[in-house]
Each structure stands twice: as structure tokens, then as C-alpha cells.
Amino acid sequence: MQISQDSIVLIDYRLTDDAGNEIDSSADHGPLAYLHGHSNIVPGLEQALEGRGVGDEFKVSIEPAMGYGENNPSLTQTLPSSMFGGVDQIAVGMQFHAQTDHGVEVVTVTALEGDEVTIDGNHPLAGKTLHFEVTVREVRPATAEELDHGHAHGEHGHHH
Numbered sequence: 001m002q003i004s005q006d007s008i009v010l011i012d013y014r015l016t017d018d019a020g021n022e023i024d025s026s027a028d029h030g031p032l033a034y035l036h037g038h039s040n041i042v043p044g045l046e047q048a049l050e051g052r053g054v055g056d057e058f059k060v061s062i063e064p065a066m067g068y069g070e071n072n073p074s075l076t077q078t079l080p081s082s083m084f085g086g087v088d089q090i091a092v093g094m095q096f097h098a099q100t101d102h103g104v105e106v107v108t109v110t111a112l113e114g115d116e117v118t119i120d121g122n123h124p125l126a127g128k129t130l131h132f133e134v135t136v137r138e139v140r141p142a143t144a145e146e147l148d149h150g151h152a153h154g155e156h157g158h159h160h
């Protein structure tokens, strides 16, 4: 069976940056199961998987526009540390859920200077070219329930 709209797909993958540093790997947390054609994964990877079958191995490099988007400087803000009153110690790399104009978003602390805290609402992989090595492990049709939920169920899928 080939990967097409509404397939449930199980992949092993390794994701690296331009310098070859590993960002994420299914070796760390098991394969990924997703529902094809429902934007469960970044568009560039979904496109590269279209029409593949079990056992296929491939490499693909994905530009930011087809990955996690371009880095948007307007999502970076500098705030007084007093706004983080409930936090014992603020450190670079900490992530918070913040109420923004676009709803609740995850922001990351990217700099600390005096009592000023710089936060960035971009996805940590925004603006980065993604280099994937992928192996297709399993392809099957989605169940009615999976289609209804918009994600894969099962051992490596979504748990309720």
C-alpha cells in the first residue's frame, strides 16, 4: 500500500540541522505514527512521504517555508522580569505558555539582561532548514475514529 490521503503511516526518522547536529530522532522515543493529509506533520515532510511504501528509505531537506515557517522577529519581546513574578529563577531556554494576540502560545526565554527578559514566540525550529532521514515502517488505512479525531491511534499514535 502506498501512502496517500488518509493513510496511517509509521516512520522512523532522524532530524538534523545544517551543521549535521541531531535535533530529534525516533531512536530516542520510538517511531512516529501520523495521519497523512491532515497536517499532522510539517508540509514538506508530508509531501515527501506521498506515494512512498513500507521499507522506503529517503533523505529530504525542507526549507523553513515548508517546515516550521520563517522566523518572525515581531514575535520577540523584551519584558521586565517583574512580569515573571511566579517564577523562582528565570533562565535562558525556559519555556512558558503565554497569552498573546493569537491565543496561548509557547514562548522561549532567549536572553536575560539586568531585569529585562527577552522571550521569543517563534517555534524553536522556525527559520531552520530541516534535514530528515526517513524509513517508512508501516502504512495502513485510517479507521473511522482516527479520521474523526484527525490523528493516528495505537501504540505510537495519540493516547487518550
Ligand code: ZN
Binding pocket: 145, 146, 149, 151, 152, 153, 158, 160
Ligand atoms: Zn483520537
